[in-house]
Amino acid sequence: MTETERHDYDVLVIGAGGAGLRAAIEARERGLRTAIVCKSLFGKAHTVMAEGGCAAAMGNANSRDSWQVHFRDTMRGGKFLNSWRMAELHAKEAPDRVWELESWGALFDRTADGRISQRNFGGHTYPRLAHVGDRTGLELIRTLQQRIVALQQADHAETGDYEARLRVFAECTVTELLTDASTGAVAGAFGYWRESGRFVVFSAPAVVLATGGIGKSFQVTSNSWEYTGDGQALAMRAGASLVDMEFVQFHPTGMVWPPSVKGILVTEGVRGDGGVLKNSDGERFMFGYVPDVFTGQYAQSEDEADRWYEDQENNRRTPDLLPRDEVARAINTEVKEGRGSEHGGVYLDIASRMPAAEIQRRLPSMYHQFKELADVDITAEAMEVGPTCHYVMGGIAVDPDTGASTLPGLYAAGECAGGMHGSNRLGGNSLSDLLVFGRRAGLGAAGYVAGLASRPPVDEAGVDAAAAMALAPFDPPSGDLPGENPYALHAELQQAMNDLVGIIRTEAEMTAALDRLDELRTRVRDVAVEGHRQYNPGWHLALDLRNMLMVGEAVASSALRRTESRGGHTREDYPALDPQWRHRVLVTRRAPDDPDPVVPRVVVEEAERDPMRPDLLELFDLPELEKYYTAPELVTHPGGEPA
Amino acid sequence: MTHTGRFRLWRGDAEGGALTDFDVEVNDGEVVLDVIHRIQATQAPDLAVRWNCKAGKCGSCSAEIDGRPRLMCMTRMSQFAPQDVVTVTPMRTFPVIRDLVTDVSFNYAKAREVPAFTPPADLAPGEYRMAQADVQRSQEFRKCIECFLCQDVCHVVRDHEENKPAFAGPRFLMRIAELELHPLDVADRVPAAQDEHGLGLCNITKCCTDVCPEGIKITDNALIPMKERVADRRYDPVVWLGRTIRRRRG
Ligand SMILES: Cc1cc2nc3c(=O)[nH]c(=O)nc-3n(C[C@H](O)[C@H](O)[C@H](O)COP(=O)(O)OP(=O)(O)OC[C@H]3O[C@@H](n4cnc5c(N)ncnc54)[C@H](O)[C@@H]3O)c2cc1C
Ligand code: SF4
Ligand code: SF4
């Protein structure tokens, strides 16, 4: 293909959110020539939407906080399914990653003594989230963006070229990873410029995937259009594995009205700062929903809960701040049982809890969002909220220390990587995850490149195949027949995932979902687009559909397989947590015998999880572990023989 | 409630284009971007529009609605009468790529010309101490979502291609002010603001402030204080020098 533009880099980072930018900074600082590719403009990635904060046990607000407490909270939030090594690294390294941002110009909100202020969030024992009002993601991405510019300025001073060692390819979408035909190792990536529709081939011995989540496969979501599961699908098509794909987080508080904004997030910071959930009877219903595993850890009366905001030593926290999966299920039940709000949610009340000026100061963008989009003044009336698809805990299987996937040369970090959050992510643990593991993936990729004797060549047949695949929607097999409309297919896919693989799941519904996906996967071959290749959203969506379908199948098949309820996976037909499932992980891969290049089928297999290192296991009391573990797994715990 | 809305969208590319009319369903509670998406899904699948968050947070969906620079995702349909024709055109100050999408690379080039945050040499990460009252001024400017609407509206560059090389625009003059007011930044930014980034071309019309979707007081809080610092410096360099030394030690 003569018209294809070509570039050569040491490290190619796909994704310019927190994880991708942090990885690229690290690779460039290790002296490697690094490229960043992203679908949107630079500085607009999904991370920009994060609101509440970034969790790091700095101990500024409560000096009793430590990495051990953060580690424990993370494991509990994930119901002990997390990669314990990732949770350990994350808890230990997050403070350094946050402080580093300050030295790059970030301006977090301050404590009275001038340090970084930290706020309460669900599942975190102490106030732990570094934040800037409720626009923390913007601060994080802008700081990393400006750090990249700073490195480019340094390169410019030295070489006269801003892009000598670090270049951003914005509005450029990767549609396929390229491999070395003889070894299968990663060798680069194939993509197109959104602006012109022209193709581009990147050769690079190491590729870091940092493409974010999958929410756009669901109808009600807090996620932006970018979240089409590209990284997860690219990885599987190239031969890497995913883990834990059944775990999808439904955030308890999305907007429910008006319909056009349904799903847009209402930050957990509202509850962290004192907002409470109420049903149509005005009852603070969360007190009735503290599950057995958390008994004794949450306040039992409204008085105690309210005192906790002031005095955390002597009171227990409000159950409004239980982990997200618990709160989302509780809201679902309230609505189902007829105690919901006018538009099918519940009420989130901060207006009656603090003065209007205080609300505006602490939650400016929530105030703005409700005022502008729903005509609701949150300082005067309660918000209406309900669950929205928010985050995928599952993702590309990685080595905790280096971010290496199961495919040589392929690395992953951020939301598209799996393991860190187990079955349920705590709020604030994603932004810190991006920084900690973005850096580690950058380091891992740099180390891999340094150790290579030669650079893997790009398989040219792969380039031609990727180009043909990308052009297919302009020349569908249906010929002169009308062909399938990509927007309509997308809507059908979202409906199926939402209704059949949503917050509460059953075998019958998931089987139905897989049938629906099967049908869509046939129809996607006939997808037809109008117009030409220049900035054509219909075409872009047609190509994204392949990824959404493959990831949809991964989620539905894994969810069907896991016959228990835990975290972001609730089965009506298997409502209990089952310790026999705790130590098993579901691994999803491309089916080895399916040569279909469009949407290859996936297979789900069970594997055993790595047992937790004894010194980490000892951080928990035996009685707590017994709620999650099988007896034989606990015989080494020094708390003695399990009962 | 549903009605048929009348939309007039600019369609075309760098070579030229024209306004095209669409009749399209509009529902209660919708914003302009919802309606554009419906046009895309049902009538013009290749209609180019840039967007991302649909929540006013990313600054991607900038355009001119009835001639006024705005975010499409934060402009509610309820502010128009059902019979109004809503006209949406691309931002005028930047070259058109296609339909409502413009080439905003001017802004990224300007961003690169502003020297980065320069940290104090004697503080390690984790040792930074700043009072909330002191960070608040710069924090206001860091609310910027880089929608570039202020850049679009500013008359210094709107219809004045010739001024572009010498003028950073309100967003990046504000970035300089942000760093200048940062309690720990040690670089001196005042002379360059005037000499290299074109602060002098701004005649404080406040049009930028008027269109900022984040409500940042760009002119009053960033541009005018910078102009004052430039003026102070001109008259009394010694006073300035003394002040800076005290500030750095503090
Ligand atoms: C509304 C909202 C609020 C949130 N609030 C918080 C919070 O307060 N605290 C917290 O910790 N977490 C929060 N989260 C979660 C957190 O923001 C995300 O999990 C995190 O930002 C993901 O970052 P990332 O770096 O993995 O990916 P993203 O920031 O999503 O970036 C993905 C990047 O990959 C690029 N990309 C994707 N596919 C391709 C492709 N095919 N080719 C090229 N580029 C591609 C995209 O363009 C983008 O640049 C929130 C999430 C939402 C939706
Ligand atoms: S105040 Fe200055 S920067 Fe803002 S629009 Fe007017 S001239 Fe431009
Ligand atoms: S200052 Fe306001 S108008 Fe200008 S780019 Fe930033 S957010 Fe947009």
Ligand code: FES
């Ligand atoms: S789409 Fe993000 S600001 Fe409008």
